[in-house]
Amino acid sequence: MLTERQLFLMRLLVNDYVVSAEPVGSRSISKRDDVHFSPATIRNELADLEEMGYLEKTHLSSGRVPSEKGYRFYVDHLLSPEMLSDDEMDSIRNEYQKKFSETEELIRITAKVLSEFTNYTAIMLGPELLEMKLKHIQMVKLSQTQGVLIIVTDTGHVENRVVSFPETIRAEDIEKIVNILNDKLKMVPLFNLQSRLNDELASVLRANIRDYKKVMALLNNSFAINDPEQIFYSGKNNILSQPEFQDVEKIISLLNVLEGKEIVRELMNMPTRGLHIRIGRENKLNGFEECSLITTTYSVGSEHLGTVAVIGPKRMAYPRVVTLIDLVSKLLTENLNKQER
Amino acid sequence: MLTERQLFLMRLLVNDYVVSAEPVGSRSISKRDDVHFSPATIRNELADLEEMGYLEKTHLSSGRVPSEKGYRFYVDHLLSPEMLSDDEMDSIRNEYQKKFSETEELIRITAKVLSEFTNYTAIMLGPELLEMKLKHIQMVKLSQTQGVLIIVTDTGHVENRVVSFPETIRAEDIEKIVNILNDKLKMVPLFNLQSRLNDELASVLRANIRDYKKVMALLNNSFAINDPEQIFYSGKNNILSQPEFQDVEKIISLLNVLEGKEIVRELMNMPTRGLHIRIGRENKLNGFEECSLITTTYSVGSEHLGTVAVIGPKRMAYPRVVTLIDLVSKLLTENLNKQER
DNA sequence: AATTAGCACTCAGATAGAACGAGTGCTAAC
DNA sequence: GTTAGCACTCGTTCTATCTGAGTGCTAATT
Numbered sequence: 001m002l003t004e005r006q007l008f009l010m011r012l013l014v015n016d017y018v019v020s021a022e023p024v025g026s027r028s029i030s031k032r033d034d035v036h037f038s039p040a041t042i043r044n045e046l047a048d049l050e051e052m053g054y055l056e057k058t059h060l061s062s063g064r065v066p067s068e069k070g071y072r073f074y075v076d077h078l079l080s081p082e083m084l085s086d087d088e089m090d091s092i093r094n095e096y097q098k099k100f101s102e103t104e105e106l107i108r109i110t111a112k113v114l115s116e117f118t119n120y121t122a123i124m125l126g127p128e129l130l131e132m133k134l135k136h137i138q139m140v141k142l143s144q145t146q147g148v149l150i151i152v153t154d155t156g157h158v159e160n161r162v163v164s165f166p167e168t169i170r171a172e173d174i175e176k177i178v179n180i181l182n183d184k185l186k187m188v189p190l191f192n193l194q195s196r197l198n199d200e201l202a203s204v205l206r207a208n209i210r211d212y213k214k215v216m217a218l219l220n221n222s223f224a225i226n227d228p229e230q231i232f233y234s235g236k237n238n239i240l241s242q243p244e245f246q247d248v249e250k251i252i253s254l255l256n257v258l259e260g261k262e263i264v265r266e267l268m269n270m271p272t273r274g275l276h277i278r279i280g281r282e283n284k285l286n287g288f289e290e291c292s293l294i295t296t297t298y299s300v301g302s303e304h305l306g307t308v309a310v311i312g313p314k315r316m317a318y319p320r321v322v323t324l325i326d327l328v329s330k331l332l333t334e335n336l337n338k339q340e341r
Numbered sequence: 342m343l344t345e346r347q348l349f350l351m352r353l354l355v356n357d358y359v360v361s362a363e364p365v366g367s368r369s370i371s372k373r374d375d376v377h378f379s380p381a382t383i384r385n386e387l388a389d390l391e392e393m394g395y396l397e398k399t400h401l402s403s404g405r406v407p408s409e410k411g412y413r414f415y416v417d418h419l420l421s422p423e424m425l426s427d428d429e430m431d432s433i434r435n436e437y438q439k440k441f442s443e444t445e446e447l448i449r450i451t452a453k454v455l456s457e458f459t460n461y462t463a464i465m466l467g468p469e470l471l472e473m474k475l476k477h478i479q480m481v482k483l484s485q486t487q488g489v490l491i492i493v494t495d496t497g498h499v500e501n502r503v504v505s506f507p508e509t510i511r512a513e514d515i516e517k518i519v520n521i522l523n524d525k526l527k528m529v530p531l532f533n534l535q536s537r538l539n540d541e542l543a544s545v546l547r548a549n550i551r552d553y554k555k556v557m558a559l560l561n562n563s564f565a566i567n568d569p570e571q572i573f574y575s576g577k578n579n580i581l582s583q584p585e586f587q588d589v590e591k592i593i594s595l596l597n598v599l600e601g602k603e604i605v606r607e608l609m610n611m612p613t614r615g616l617h618i619r620i621g622r623e624n625k626l627n628g629f630e631e632c633s634l635i636t637t638t639y640s641v642g643s644e645h646l647g648t649v650a651v652i653g654p655k656r657m658a659y660p661r662v663v664t665l666i667d668l669v670s671k672l673l674t675e676n677l678n679k680q681e682r
Numbered sequence: 683a684a685t686t687a688g689c690a691c692t693c694a695g696a697t698a699g700a701a702c703g704a705g706t707g708c709t710a711a712c
Numbered sequence: 713g714t715t716a717g718c719a720c721t722c723g724t725t726c727t728a729t730c731t732g733a734g735t736g737c738t739a740a741t742t
Contacts, residue, residue, distance in 0.1 A: 025734050038686050043735070061692040061735045102503050140477050140493050148499050150491055152481050158489050158501040162443050237596050246589055248581065255578050366705050379715050384706070402706045402721040 002052075005037075009045055010054060011078045014066050018315050021243045023063030068314070071279045071292070075318055081326070082319040088117065096331050103127065103155065103336065108232055110308065110332045115235025118321050120312035121258070125267055126230030127155050127305045130191035137181045139174050141165075147174070149222045153190065155300065161222040166214040173209055180204055181219075193223040229264055242313045244290045253287035258311070266293070267307050273297045275326065280314045292316050296325050298332045308332070343393075346378075350386055351395060352419045355407050359656050362584045364404030409655070412620045412633070416659055422667070423660040429458065437672050444468065444497055444677065448573055451649065451673045456576025459662050461653035462599070466608055467571030468496050468646045471532035478522045480515050482506075488515070490563050494531065496641060502563040507555040517549055518556060534564040570605055583654045585631045594628030599652070607634070608648050614638045616667065621655045633657050637666050639673045649673070 002010070009029065016024045026042040029035055035042075046064050049055045054070035057063070066074065084092075095113050107124050114122035132153035141147045145167060151159040165174075180201065188196055197219055206212045236258060245251050257263055262285055270276050278293040294316075295309040308329045310321050343351070350370065357365045367383040370376055376383075387405050390396045395411035398404070407415065425433075436454050448465050455463035473494035482488045486508060492500040506515075521542065529537055538560055547553045577599060586592050598604055603626055611617050619634040635657075636650040649670045651662050 023734085027733075040686050040688095041684085044685090047736075057735085059693060059734095061733080062694080063734060136481050138479055138481055138491070140479055140491070146497065148493055148497075150479070150481070150499070150501075152489055158481075158491070158503075160491075160499040160501070162497055162499070236600070237593055240589065240593055240596070248587055248589065248592065251589065251592060252578055252581055255581075259577070364705085368704075380705095381715050381717090382713085385714090388707075398706085400705095400722060402704080403723080404705060 002049075006045055006049060007078065009042065010049060010070070010074065013046075013055070013064060014070070014074045014078070017065060018317055021315060023058055023065050025063035028063075066315075068280045068282070071314060072282075075277050075279065079318055079322065081323040082317075084323060084327070092117065092327065092331070096335055103157065104230070104232075106332060106335055107230075107306070108234075110328050111232045111234035114308065114310060114324060114328050115238060117324050118310055118312065118317070119235070119238050120310050120316065120321070121236055121239045122234045123258075123263070123267065123309040123311065124232040124234075125264065125307040125309075126232065127157060127300075128268075129153075129157070129159070129229070130225065131189060131303070132157060133187045133189050134185050134193065135187075137178060137185070139163075139178045141171070141174065151190070154187070155303075155305070163218050163222055165218070166211040169211060169215075173211070173215075176208055177205070177215060177219075180208065190223075191225065194220060194225075197223055229268075231264060233258070239291070239312060242315075244313050244315065250287075250290070254291070257285055257287045263288075267295060267309055270295055270297075270307070273299075273304060275322065277318070277322075290314055292318075294318075294321050294325055296329045298329045298336070300333070300336045305336070343390075347386055347390060348419065350383065351390060351411070351415065354387075354396070354405060355411070355415045355419070358406060359658055362656060364399055364406050366404035369404075407656075409621045409623070412655060413623075416618050416620065420659055420663065422664040423658075425664060425668070433458065433668065433672070437676055445571070445573075447673060447676055448571075448647070449575075451669050452573045452575035455649065455651060455665060455669050456579060458665050459651055459653065459658070460576070460579050461651050461657065461662070462577055462580045463575045464599075464604070464608065464650045464652065465573040465575075466605065466648040466650075467573065468498060468641075469570070470494075470498070470500070471566065472530060472644065472646075473498060474528045474530050475526050475534065476528075478519060478526070480504075480519045482512070482515065492531070495528070496644075496646070504559050504563055506559070507552040510552060510556075514550055514552070514556075518546070518560075521545055521549065522560075531564075532566065535561060535566075538564055570609075572605060574599070580632070580653060583656075585654045585656065591628070591631070595632070598626055598628045604629075608636060608650055611636055611638075611648070614640075614645060616663065618659070618663075631655055633659075635659070635662050635666055637670045639670045639677070641674070641677045646677070 012029060012032070012035070013024050016029070026039040026046060029042050030037065030039045046055060049070075050057070050064065054067060054073055055064040056067045056070075058065060092113055095109055098109075104126065107126055111122040111124045132155050134151065135154045136152040138150040138152075139147055140150065145165050147163050147165055149161045149163050151161070153159070184201055184204070185193060185196060197216075202216065205215065209215055236255075239245065239254070240251055245254065266278075266283055266285060273296075275296045276294070278295075280289050280292060283291070283293055290313055291311055292314050293309060293311055295307055297304055297307055299305045308325055310325055312321065353370060353373070353376070354365050357370070367380040367387060370383050371378065371380045387396060390411075391398070391405065395408060395414055396405040397408045397411075399406060433454055436450055439450075445467065448467055452463040452465045473496050475492060476495045477493040479491040479493075480488055481491065486506050488504050488506055490502045490504050492502070494500070525542055525545070526534060526537060538557075543557065546556065550556055580586065580595070581592055586595065607619075607624055607626060614637075616637045617635070619636075621630050621633060624632070624634055631654055632652055633655050634650060634652055636648055638645055638648055640646045649666055651666055653662065
């Protein structure tokens, strides 16, 4: 168990390191107005904290830096959300005053606000397509052999798939197919479409439609799961200005992580809704050792819809980011629900 | 006018510098098997070429590096396209063997091929939405007050806009509107939709539709020009591994250029179809001084559809890139036309 | 018993000089 | 016109030294 003074020093040290990015020494701590003990005392305390694994040195005679365990402790026990100034609150709320016709635009704005006010990188996962439910299907014929299948979901999202018809198909057939689909698949989650098609609809379609096999192939194709996530980035390059990314190697491998699929998988794999903080290697991502990830979720009604995330260096301004991510996810949820009515 | 030998040396030097990224000296040139004059002679020639502005030194006693004018001369007078090996040709053609149902996928593949075979960054501008023509319009009602307007273009692209209906609208009204639009706006270019709506359709709609004003506002909104370009990147980080980008500052400013709108404007502003090479400062882009841009166009039928581009360092393997960009733009055009039939 | 002053020690980073080598331009000989 | 020779330049690399911010430990102080 840590003493009161150790807690005090721990918080001080992390806060200091977060802004300076330099190892913190006993002397610089002792110089502060709110510190009333000598460098030597502080050295003893820091040595104890180091022994417990909360602090590290970069070399034998350097100042201290929080270890991953130290950040974890800080985040779990010492973190108090930062108050935003009235000005900041106003300008954030202001961004949400506009009329939004599309869910996507709302998400994009949120990403922008988040990256601009944190100066880190924001990632948003859009509504999970697969969890949406089918509201309506339309088929539009482009030529004798080509058409577009339009899938409208309950959340107002619209997907479209280009399809190739069998040569011999007739307009009535298409209409019949669409009617059957709309009749039988309404409010079915998208990830279920394909199995429902093959299980329940096969016989109906076989009975009513010529070219049954080709039509089934076409529909199977259209209902196949592809690229299920919408991803919105903002401020991708912000994080590169951080002093921990002086090295070109590191920049490239971080950019590769950001472009890649693993990060998305990581974001989707949060165990519960609400706020999560993952520090450095807690994320099982190569090239992400120097970064932390703060995520939360947003929703419409009772549905879980998507994820809001901020990526910054391990040495992140946790209090501020926690406050901001919490705020914008609430604003986003609020506005989405308003829109939905 | 340059002598035969100067041309020879110029070509040699650029080719050498392109692979080594190091200033080229007279001795290293003289060591080549196909060079039969002494370092001193070469020095004299290089000094002349420098005086004419084709070469530069990085410092007083360094080897030579091509100047921007030198690259320009090389590209205009000394460039011969590189032959690809049979293996390479095969594996490129192979990528296009798959069935593509969507224009976008074809473009994406092209970007991928281009970036992987050049090891630079590929950017594709998709079909210019505004130049497409309207093929078909559909309206899908989501709720009493919300719907989706679906715009299908002649090139197989599908756009959708979420719209808010006036509260009092009836299903027949919507049907009537859609019928009128399909009747009057077929094959009208998208950029003309709005003006045609206001000029020709206003009176028809006023005569037939209740809530005329609100419907006009809704349609005006949907037909407004927004975010007209689709942009596909591939190999965004390839270029960062080039030795000219050791510096974090430069990386960040280059990434900002790549993310920004200016580069797209630059790409769209090519004076003619076909191949263009822009070297360093010839692109009027801050942070792009060390880069060159090679672009060409692709098309369906006689329509200009989009732009293919490769971004690399000024010290780019021009012969190879020219060959590749030419090849893939032809393959892309070919496959788009096949699809169109 | 806790705190602090004092001191020897460590180490990254900055600074300076020497040696090296790849390059140049110029001149004179071929 | 070409080339050998030579003095010179300058970036790079290596080594040595110095500096300063930091440490741990011990002994004195409170």
